[in-house]
Amino acid sequence: MTDVGDVVAAVYADGWSRIVATLIRLTGGDWDLAEECAQDAFARALRRWPVSGVPERPLAWLTTTARNRAIDVIRRASVEAGKLREAGMVEPSMEPVPAPAYDAEIPDERLELIFTCCHPALSVEAQVVLTLRSLAGMSTAEIAAAFLVSEKTMGQRLFRAKQKIKNAGIPFRVPPAHLLPERLPTVLHVLYLLFNAGYGDPSRERVTAEAIRLARLLVALMPDEPEARGLLALVLLHDARHAARADTDGELVALDEQDRSLWDGARIAEGEAELERALRRRRAGPFQLQAAIAACHATATTAAGTDWPQIAGLYTELLRLVPTPVVALNRAVAIGMADGPEAALPILGELAADGRLDGYHLLPATRAEMLRRAGRDGEAREAYAAALELAPTEAERRFLRRRIDGLG
Known part of the structure; x- marks a missing residue:
């Protein structure tokens, strides 16, 4: 017999962001209502599915339930506003916008959600926490624990980020084509920050896993963007060495001293394949160059066999594109x-x-x-x-x- 809890958890992993994105658009940008209705839908599934059985299309059921709940809330608010207006207690402009009619298709608006969370008008910290909450579906408590702050503090940060979106009129949409080149790097940077926030820290492994999942999602939604594939290749190649970065006592192990038999060969192969697909576009960018460097390390069978001259050359090119002191430091090592x-x-x-x-x-x-x-x-x-x-x-x-x- 299928465990309903496992089914709900599986749908939640990939479906949360789809449902939230759909509801944010439906509610005219009400992030809190969108998250509340999405949570309500999953709670109803846990109550009903053990009795009625798991529906044939679980995500469709959850999306419909969440949308109906949102529409009901909006309609109730509209009726209440109408009554108050009749009593002369509210201006007509305060009445909520009616919800659009429900259609049978489940739109995938996660790309809009990614670009809204990573809008340059928001601070980097706000971009990161919004991405974890809205795209990864992590609770406020989980995000707070990952960043070593109290749940109350993280709740305030999330509130301020959502208010910034509302007050600044940040649109829920993918930017027009001519703005994509300048906006995509922000998205990639935030996802890489997420990966690094969890990498090597057992208490933050979910953050790293979510960064990889979101990188995969971005590639699926933007398959023609080579830098998106470059980021995915980079995090896969780094994560492939995860098991060897510390010994059995939890002590850090330098790269040239790691047990390479612990490296994940399948993940390295996947990272290499993604890098090759990106490079075929002949538009090499910073993440592709970093992935190429990571591939040089990951494919060397011994530390002595590492192609350091090639790595030094790649860092020289990376420094030309990203002239930061940290890149210069890594080039010096190479x-x-x-x-x-x-x-x-x-x-x-x-x-x-x-x-x-x-x-x-x-x-x-x-x-x-x-x-x-x-x-x-x-x-x-x-x-x-x-x-x-x-x-x-x-x-x-x-x-x-x-x-x-x-x-x-």
């Missing part, structure tokens, strides 16, 4: 691995003098690694100690202490 640590140290010195990476622990940590490889242990110890003072997590601090102890 040059150090390709041409020797002494080749990287002057670049690292320039980055330190630049000042934009002040307080970023990976700059002194990278310098320490290059000094260690060059046999300059005394200087390496000092650089590791500087990185240790800046490291943001206990796992990274333990890793740096082990590096210091390894110097003897």
Whole structure:
């Protein structure tokens, strides 16, 4: 016998965002009403399906139930507004807009939802939390736990984000074609932030899983956008190494020391395939270049077999497109691995003098690694100690202490 709870959970994973997107359009942009009616539909399914059986088209049933509930709420509000207007207590402009007639098709308006959540008028934080709530279907409590804040604080952030959409008149639609090139990078950036927010942290694994799922969704909705495929390839290739990033004691393991037999071969193959499809479009962008770098790492059978000269070349091209100090830092690592640590140290010195990476622990940590490889242990110890003072997590601090102890 089919477990109804499992069926509802399976439909929720992919159907929540479809239902919410449909209802946001139906209600004229009332995000709270849309989420309330979607939740009500899933609750009714859990009560009714064990008795009546799972319908042939569960998503259609849930969408219809949620829409009927929304229409009922809007109609009730309209009647109440009419009564108040007759009593002279409300202006005609306050009457809700009547709900559109129901049609038999289930529209897929998730693309509109993605671009609305990731509108550049919103702060990056608002974009991230709205995406998790509306597209991933995570509860306020789950999002709060993932970002280490109270549920009340996260609820306030969600409220402010929705109010910003309402007050700023942000439209619920995909931007016109001529604006897509400037808006799509924001969407991709938010999804990559989601992935990194959960990557390597067991308590945030759902955030990473949702980022991958949403990247797949974006590719399905925008199959001709090579950068969307580049992002999907990148997160797949990174996630393929997830099981080897920490040992059995939970300690971080450097890339060149990881047990490559733990890497997920199927996920690497999928990432490579997505990257190849993206590159065929001959419009290489930052995410495709990062995915190509990740593919160089993922396909090397040994650490010694890594094609560091190719990686250095890819980082040089990436730095041309994205001239940030973090990309420059990664390029320095690749040059150090390709041409020797002494080749990287002057670049690292320039980055330190630049000042934009002040307080970023990976700059002194990278310098320490290059000094260690060059046999300059005394200087390496000092650089590791500087990185240790800046490291943001206990796992990274333990890793740096082990590096210091390894110097003897």
